[in-house]
């Protein structure tokens with residue numbers, strides 16, 4: 001049994017094939033993609049996919065809110081192999097922060 005899911009994220013459309021033993025199992029695994037992508041912090045629907053890989057090889061898939069920058073990480077149920085989206089939240093770590101503004105060429109003292 002195969003279920004094909006088409007989903008829009010930002011300006012892209014992704015198409016997924018979900019293979020499972022029967023219809024119920026396939027829909028169970030695909031249910032995650034029927035959830036409305038809306039930020040629970042600012043209610044924006046400007047959501048795109050993002051992710052990162054750790055040094056240990058773990059892959060984290062995230063939805064990122066284009067308005068407030070909050071992210072929602074994909075979680076896995078302990079049994080059944082299905083996924084769920086965690087709530088949107090903002091991280092306060094320095095790594096996630098905006099890069100320092102570029103220094104202007106015009107604010108240094110000219111040598112004359």
Ligand SMILES: [Zn+2]
Pocket residue numbers: 039040041042043044065066067068069070
């Ligand atoms: Zn937001």
